[in-house]
Amino acid sequence: MRIFTMILTLFLITGCMNDTAEDKTIYVAAASDLYHALTEMGEEFAAETSINIEFTFGSTGLLTQQIKEGAPFDLFAAAHEMYIEELLNSDSVLADSKEYYAIGRIVLMGSDEEGSLKEKLLSSNIRTITIANPEHAPYGKAAKEALQSLGIWEEVEHKIVYAENIRQAYQYVESGNADVGIVALALVTGTQYPYEVIDEEYHQPILQALGIPSQTEKEEMSKQFVQFIVGPRGQAILKEYGFDIP
Template sequence: MINITNYKKLIILILSSILSLVFIGCTTMNENNLDNNTTLATSKQELTVAAASDLTKAFTEIGIAFDKAHNSSITFSFGSTGNLSEQIANGAPFDVFAAANESIINDLDTKGFIVSDTKSLYGLGRIGIATLKDSSFETSTLDDLLNPDIKIIAMANPDHAPYGLASKQAIVSAGLWDKLEPKIVYGKNISEAMTFITTGNADAGFIALSLKDDSILNFNIIDSNMHNPLNQAIAVVKASNKQDLAREFINYVNSSDGQAIMSKYGFIPPEE
């Protein structure tokens, strides 16, 4: 005759064994999933791109699209072209440099800091005069900046920012430099010049077309014949140890998808 007590103990032992196996299996699956997720997270290739401030909006959008397509993680360092160039010459760990003018890239190439066969133009930039929408004055032309109500004019420093230099060239071309210079305050780059305007610390200023914000600013473009062309160039930094991915990024910027984004922010394609 079967001992009921022993029978119950046997059933409990069997059920316990089954539950233990299920628990071990689930734990193993969770560990495998965790390992797989960790591998996916850590397998992203990282890229560091030094870029002129006028590219802030365009390159941020391009970076999102590129990361998605290449399982990468791009870090941008936006600043004035001149300052970024100095950082590269001093060994800053950038993989790509997107300058606001071609001459800086050529200069770095001559000095051995750029991979020569990666140099390419990626767009032509434009500048204009900006004021807040609630301003009481019109600034459709450079002559309008003579208005005595306009006491402070912001622009990027022409000594190291190509957009600042183009702004100065336009003022000089109009024969207004001597009259307007006393009103001018300099930003480290074109983004800071725009901040002076949007915060009300400047009455008017020169900004990149690519940075204009129609919701808060009036913007009037300047005739491109009044300054040297803002031919913007990009290249792989020679010290980079991720040159293959860096080349892919440049190719993406100049691809149809990349150029569609650049055009969205007012850059003229190189071929034009």
């Protein structure tokens, strides 16, 4: 009987601890370009507040659709403001929760050849170019716009390998499954890979915004993390990873 009582007590204590941990956790959907920056922010924020962050990184378009369908996220950091606007129009994020937090930049990753950006991309040494799918990934859309602005989209289209999101495009180059990629500056900053920043005049600005999904039950904790992201420390971390500040 005593052993049973001890086991029951331990079970109840463990259950309470798990409930407490769950109560102090927010679930954040985020664009893949934010993988390094937000992971670092999440660790610092948790250390300061004891609020844990669980991230789901993916393409902005697909995450937007999941949130429309009621996915249980407490915060959404999109790679482009248009997706937050889309969610506002469908009442899927709180009306007053939109915040701009960064401007993204794209780079050509993986080529150390001499010559202009156009010459590198047209080189016979580059057989495959990976970009995120422009249908649902803002960085992929910017990559396609850049190639069109350079006047070489038709010439290189047969080389294009589409990735599900920008981090997967980075991984295709990293693993050797693509010769080069047009990826987020934030993903190559601090790595050993050669890259060339693509002039922002070649594509529409990647103005990034976030919002708090309407179904969250943790609005206040989400707002705390938002203030960290748009505050001095969060903005400093974003700058370290190559983001411009809006």
